[in-house]
Amino acid sequence: xxxxxxxxxGSGRLARRLGTGDAVIIGLGSxxxxxxxxxxxxxxxxxxxxxxxxLAVAAVIAxxxxxxxxxxxxxxxxxxxTYVYGRERLGPRWGFAAGWGFxxxxxxxxxxxxxxxxxxxxxxxxxxRRTVAVAAVAGLTALNYRGVTKTAxxxxxxxxxxxxxxxxxxxxIAAGGGASTANLTGSGIGGAYGILQSAGLLFxxxxxxxRIATLGEEVRDPRRVIPRAIPIALFIAVAVYLAVGAAAxxxxxxDRLATAAAPLATxxxxxxxxxxxxxxxxxxALAALGALLSLIAGAGRTTLAMARNRDLPGRLAxxxxxxxxxxxxxxxxxxxxxxxxxxxxLRGVIGFSSFGVxxxxxxxxASAFTQPARDRRxxxxxxxxxxxxxxxxxxxxxxxxxxxxxxxxxVGLIGREAVLSRRGRPGAAGxx
Numbered sequence: 556x557x558x559x560x561x562x563x564x565g566s567g568r569l570a571r572r573l574g575t576g577d578a579v580i581i582g583l584g585s586x587x588x589x590x591x592x593x594x595x596x597x598x599x600x601x602x603x604x605x606x607x608x609x610l611a612v613a614a615v616i617a618x619x620x621x622x623x624x625x626x627x628x629x630x631x632x633x634x635x636x637t638y639v640y641g642r643e644r645l646g647p648r649w650g651f652a653a654g655w656g657f658x659x660x661x662x663x664x665x666x667x668x669x670x671x672x673x674x675x676x677x678x679x680x681x682x683x684r685r686t687v688a689v690a691a692v693a694g695l696t697a698l699n700y701r702g703v704t705k706t707a708x709x710x711x712x713x714x715x716x717x718x719x720x721x722x723x724x725x726x727x728i729a730a731g732g733g734a735s736t737a738n739l740t741g742s743g744i745g746g747a748y749g750i751l752q753s754a755g756l757l758f759x760x761x762x763x764x765x766r767i768a769t770l771g772e773e774v775r776d777p778r779r780v781i782p783r784a785i786p787i788a789l790f791i792a793v794a795v796y797l798a799v800g801a802a803a804x805x806x807x808x809x810d811r812l813a814t815a816a817a818p819l820a821t822x823x824x825x826x827x828x829x830x831x832x833x834x835x836x837x838x839x840a841l842a843a844l845g846a847l848l849s850l851i852a853g854a855g856r857t858t859l860a861m862a863r864n865r866d867l868p869g870r871l872a873x874x875x876x877x878x879x880x881x882x883x884x885x886x887x888x889x890x891x892x893x894x895x896x897x898x899x900x901l902r903g904v905i906g907f908s909s910f911g912v913x914x915x916x917x918x919x920x921a922s923a924f925t926q927p928a929r930d931r932r933x934x935x936x937x938x939x940x941x942x943x944x945x946x947x948x949x950x951x952x953x954x955x956x957x958x959x960x961x962x963x964x965x966v967g968l969i970g971r972e973a974v975l976s977r978r979g980r981p982g983a984a985g986x987x
């Protein structure tokens with residue numbers, strides 16, 4: 556795919572430096588931590604003891620979305636993910652809707668990860684946690700600024716540490732003797748609706764594999780690497796979530812998880828393994844840092860792609876001449892995340908993030924459905940299931956999240972049409 560010309564007159568291409576292992580690690584860095592340390596509480600509040608059923612539903616829909624993203628990324632190996640796929644397969648308006656959903660949803664996810672890190676790392680007053688959250692955003696943005704290979708290396712260390720800590724948590728709960736099936740009784744919305752709502756909230760945790768697709772312009776041999784890396788990262792994350800979720804439910808029960816500020820710390824304490832609580836705090840902080848590092852990189856790449864097509868200000872399309880990263884886009888994303896981290900509530904941003912990301916993947920599935928047979932790797936039935944599943948989960952999210960998400964989408968879409976009208980052209984690519 557030919558990249559649009561850049562305002563600086565250069566090609567604006569990013570360097571292809573990532574292999575399969577790097578891509579898998581970056582995807583895991585976005586997933587491991589988000590669900591385990593942030594989403595289990597709201598999901599338990601919705602589904603009660605049906606939390607694991609909600610996790611299974613989210614995993615099935617995430618798989619459909621993952622194969623759609625992998626199939627598309629192999630054909631369009633450039634930064635931007637579904638923003639690019641939607642433009643190419645469905646038209647500029649659909650592409651913009653996907654890109655806008657991704658940027659606003661993942662900006663909220665970044666804020667959630669910054670706040671998760673601060674809440675585990677700083678057990679002090681709220682202002683101290685907010686300050687640390689903003690500092691974490693600034694520090695990781697500076698690391699991303701130095702180049703994507705440094706991002707991949709740092710993420711590899713953080714993911715390995717987080718997985719080790721989670722394994723210790725599961726083993727500690729099992730050895731503590733407090734885990735019991737009697738703890739699986741509890742309240743919640745319950746029923747099919749509660750399970751679907753928990754699936755929508757838990758989907759927030761699975762969306763990290765999109766970072767692999769948005770980094771497509773920086774992956775070596777993307778037609779081979781991306782279709783391999785996305786399912787591998789997803790399957791590893793699903794296995795981790797099932798093991799940790801089952802252990803936490805058996806140890807603490809859904810009611811305790813629903814009200815706990817730190818669900819896994821509560822689980823190990825209830826199971827009689829309270830000595831692991833400091834380990835959980837360290838692991839949560841590191842996992843949140845790993846997720847935040849990858850999320851900032853992914854949101855920056857989609858912002859870059861949208862700026863290239865003038866769906867966002869063209870100055871954001873700059874690529875650093877030395878480090879070959881979209882430095883202005885990442886700084887803009889970091890500024891927005893910093894504002895959110897200083898003002899928002901952790902639990903509130905999860906539903907909002909899920910809304911934007913589910914819309915993004917519904918468009919990804921619709922785009923993959925239109926691909927010709929020569930570009931297909933998986934059957935169209937998975938695209939239909941994925942799109943339908945995304946729309947169902949959007950409809951079952953908490954109404955506050957649906958209302959806020961719909962409002963932000965309306966602002967973006969109406970604003971784009973107003974800008975295009977002033978420019979006197981029907982669309983960024985010459986078609987509506």
